[in-house]
Amino acid sequence: MNIVVLVKQVPDTATERKLASDDHTLDRAASDGVINELDEYAIEEALLLKEKHGGEVTILTMGPGQATDSIRKALSMGADKAVHLVDDALHGSDALQTAYALSQALGTLEFDLVVLGSESTDARTGVVGAALAEYLGLPQLTLAGKVDIEGGDIRVQRQTDYGYDVVEARLPAVVSVVEKINEPRYPSFKLIMAAKKKPVQTLAAADAGIDPAKIGLAAATTETVDSAAAPPRAAGTIVKDEGDGGVKAADFLAEKKFV
Template identity: 65%
Template sequence: MNIVVLVKQVPDTEGDRKLDPSDNTVDRAAVDPVINYIDEFAIEEGLRQKEAHGGEVTILTVGPERATESIRKALSMGADKAVHVSDEALHGSDAVATAKAIAKALGTLEFDIVIAGSEATDARGAVVPAMLAELLGLPQLTLARKLEIDGTTAKIERIVDGGFERVEASLPAVVSVVEKINDPRYPSFKGIMAAKSKPITVQALADLALDAAEVGLANSWTQVASFENAPPRAAGQTVKDEGDGGVKIADFLASKKLI
């Protein structure tokens, strides 16, 4: 079975993330980069499916040269190889443009299933897997908390209000997962050493036959028009209760139009 796992490198959520005022895009140099949190669950699920059904796991990343660091970590977890789509023209691409690039890259690979995290922590759009399935003309199984593959059929369980639902589709298909699906493994020392020799294929837009006019900040459907830094937190107000504390609090809330 040929399994492709989508991985994105994002700014560490523990850092002080910010936008670059020069073009209103995420300032990726301001904070240490890491693998998108939910993508680690996607990697783990790809590895588990490989262990159950055989085959190989390919990591697919769209991002700058620095994303190689995250690719190597994914390889150290046990993936077999990687494809890194990297081109300056991709800078600032929104979800639509990014999905186009991923779809083109997948067109150069043989795959039975594509597994992705449900969303990225630097955008929280949760739309790329669905867009990708639409571009490829494939079934989508989204927000999976459990994945089973039976022959040429993929089956998932998806959490909904009041319980869960079961959904299935024929392969090939696109599956997005949530963090309840598994517990990602830690790379072993042996895995870290082995990752250094695993192949990474770097592709530019020309290799994908993708026109630069379809991607990048200037050609994206969505852009950040402007932004302002959050104002510093104001000092709190202390209410001294002299028998009328409740009234004072009510007056304060009323002044803020909260009641």
């Protein structure tokens, strides 16, 4: 079974994230890049399926040059190889354009299953998986908390507010996973060293047959008109208890409409 995992490098949520002042796109140089957290669950699920059914796991990343760091991290978890879609023309692509570009890159690969996280921590649109399945003309199984494959059939438990639905489809298919599906493994020293020798193929937009008129900031279907940095955090209010501290605290909360 050939499984492709889509991995996105995102700014570390522990650091301050900024938008570029000129075009209001994410300033990726302003903070450290890490693997999107939900994509680590996707990697782990792909590895578990490989261990059970055999085959290989390929990482597919669309992003700038520094995304190589996240690719190596994914390979050190146990993936077999990677493809890096990198091109300046992709800068500013929105979620729909990203899905289109990834579908074109997937067209250069052989796969039975595509796995990705249900959303990314930078954009949080949650639509790439569905849009990707539409571009590929494949079944989409979203918000999967459990995945089972038998023969050419795939069955997932789709997480809902009331529990889960059981959704079935024929392979090939696109599956997005939630964080409850597994516990991602930590790379061992042996796998970290082995990852340095695993193949990473670089694709430009033209290599994947991507139409330049369908990608990039100028052709994006969404637009950020303006942006501003968050104001500095104001100093807190100190309530001194002089026998009426409870009343003062209650008055303060009432003033702020918390109570």
